[in-house]
Amino acid sequence: MTGVVFSALAPHPPILIPEIGGDEVKEIAKTQVSIRKLAQEVKEVNPDIIVTISPHGPIFSDAISILSAEILSGDFRNFGRKDVELSYKLAENFTSELTMAANKNKITTARIDEATARKLEVKMKLDHGVLVPMYYLNEVGVNKPIVPVTIGMLSYEELYTFGKIIQLVAERLEYKVAVIASGDLSHRLTETAPAGYDPKARDFDKRLVHYLNTLEVESIFDMDNQLIQRAGECGLRPLTMMLGAMDRLNVEGGVLSYEGPFGVGYAVATYHVKGKKEEVGLLDKLYERKKKRLSEIRSNESEVVKLARKSVEEYIKNREVIEPPAKLDPKLAGRAGVFVSIKKNGNLRGCIGTTQPTKANLAYEIINNALGAAFEDPRFEPVNLNEIDELTYSVDVLGEAKSIESIEELDPKKYGVIVRRGERAGLLLPDLEGVDTAKKQVEIAKRKAGIPIEEKDIELMRFTVTRYK
Known part of the structure; x- marks a missing residue:
């Protein structure tokens, strides 16, 4: 039997x-x-190659990356042991075919060679996400050619599709392939956890471990995004790709163990492929679900958000800046500061705003800031035509900012904050995922302003917003 013959999740x-x-x-x-x-188990399966999937290599917002050199090596020098080193041959033929197949299916895949690594200022070294599980394979004498994949910040549907492409390429080339997804679960299980404590973290781990043990893959895609954000995990994207590699395959296995004594959840799971399933795979269902979800969002958009979206789409298609409707909705007739946020697959794609009104009315303010969020946010590439159907928008209309005496007067769910020191100022909107304390809210606003975190001599202001979705 060839194709994907074994899959695993390893911390x-x-x-x-x-x-x-x-x-x-x-x-x-x-x-x-x-x-x-x-x-x-990998040794007994005796695969021809091993595909590793790590969340700690070169990560891009729009592409999956694969380190590509004839010999790939890495060590633990960042953890005090540069003498512990592992090296592997690149499975060149498989890597080339996988890259071409993924790109043909509109899953952008970037091969990182020495020249590209220098240009992008990334390291051509295997990261600890690859090295830790491979250390134990090396311990039992397994040293096969590898394909070191690093996750991209793509949609979970696209990541699952990439996994399916691994499966199809393995079958076409008649390779026996083992897929090892490297990832930890929540990083927020205890008060001493590296990412801080969140009471929902254990709930996330408990659910995910159950779904992995019973292979309720669709339930993993149904997990609440806010719960995922609160967990602070790094394993969901790698395991989504691993699960895609098992799409429509008959597998046996499940979770071998789970524990989290250091505040981080460690789960180990293994799956052996026994053949193919006859029923429809999950892939088609996932894209249909995504299409339906976006359709529901569009049908429930407020007039304010429709204006923001129309501004971006019209400019992309025709390079024209639209005018506000001739008959203005009363909500758009006033003047205020406005922030427009754009997301793709739940991840921020752009956000630009004004703290005070700069245009004749809210409609013009929204149009201007929507275009800024789409094309002028320096953190992101400009929005392009191919992605406009996947974008979602929100518009925050700011209330008047008022000075406060201390951080105790803040509530990150209710109030946004402005932090000032001299000419520097940073603003953070309220009710953002992952920002659950006033302390964290102020720290982020300080960073945005370039104010040292430890600086106490600051001015604080708070404001409310009216959020339109």
């Missing part, structure tokens, strides 16, 4: 490496036992 805490963790490895003994079992 990647460097402390799992004995040379690094020392006696602390005992704290995650269940994980070590399970990852050794995973490695033994």
Whole structure:
């Protein structure tokens, strides 16, 4: 049997490496036992190549990347042990075919060679997301050519599709392929967790572990986005690609272990492919669900948001700046500061705004700032024609900003904040995902203004917004 024959999810805490963790490895003994079992299972399957999927290599907003050099190596120097090094041959033929197949299916895939790495200022080294699980494969004598894939910030549907393409390329080339997704679950399980504590983190891990054990893949796609954000995980995208590689395959397996003694969830799961399923795969369902979801968003858009979206779409299609409607909605007749936010697949795609009115009325303010969010936000490439159907918009109309005496007068769900020191000022809107404390809200606003986090001599202002979706 050829094609994808084995898949697995493995965590990647460097402390799992004995040379690094020392006696602390005992704290995650269940994980070590399970990852050794995973490695033994790979050895028994004896794949021709191994596709690794990491969340810690070169990450792009619009592409999946693959490190591409004849010999690929990495070490743990960032964790104090540069002498612990692993090297592998690149599975060149498979990498070339995978890249071409993905790009033909409109999943942008970038091969990172030495010249590209220098240009983009990224490292041509295997990261710890690859190295930790491969350390244990190396321990049992497995050293196969690899395809080191790094996730992109694409939609989960696109990531699942990429996994399916791995499967199809493996079948066409008649390779036996093992897919290892590297990722940790929530980073917010305890008060001492590296990303801080969130009471919802354990709920996320409990649900995801259950769905992985029962292979309720569709339920994973149904998980609440806010819950995902609160978990602070790094494994959902890699495992989504892994699950795509098992689409319409009959597999046996499940979760071997789960624990989180250091505030981070570590799950190990393995799956053996036994053949193909006859029923329809999840891939078609996912795109139909996405299409339906976007259609519902469009049908429920407020007139304010429709104006913002129309501004962007008309400019992309015809390079024309639209005029406000001849008969203005009363909500658009006044004057105020406005922020327009654009998202794609739940991720920010652009946000530009004005803290005070600069145009004759709200309609003009919205049009101007919508175009700024789409084409002038320096953090992102300008929006292009191919993606306009996937974009969602929100418009925040700012109320009057009022000075406050202390951080205790803030509520990140209710109030936005402006932080000033001299000529520098930073603004943060209220009710943003992941911003659940006034302290965090002020720190982010300080960073945006270029004000040191520890600076106490600041002026605080708060404001309310009317948010339109």
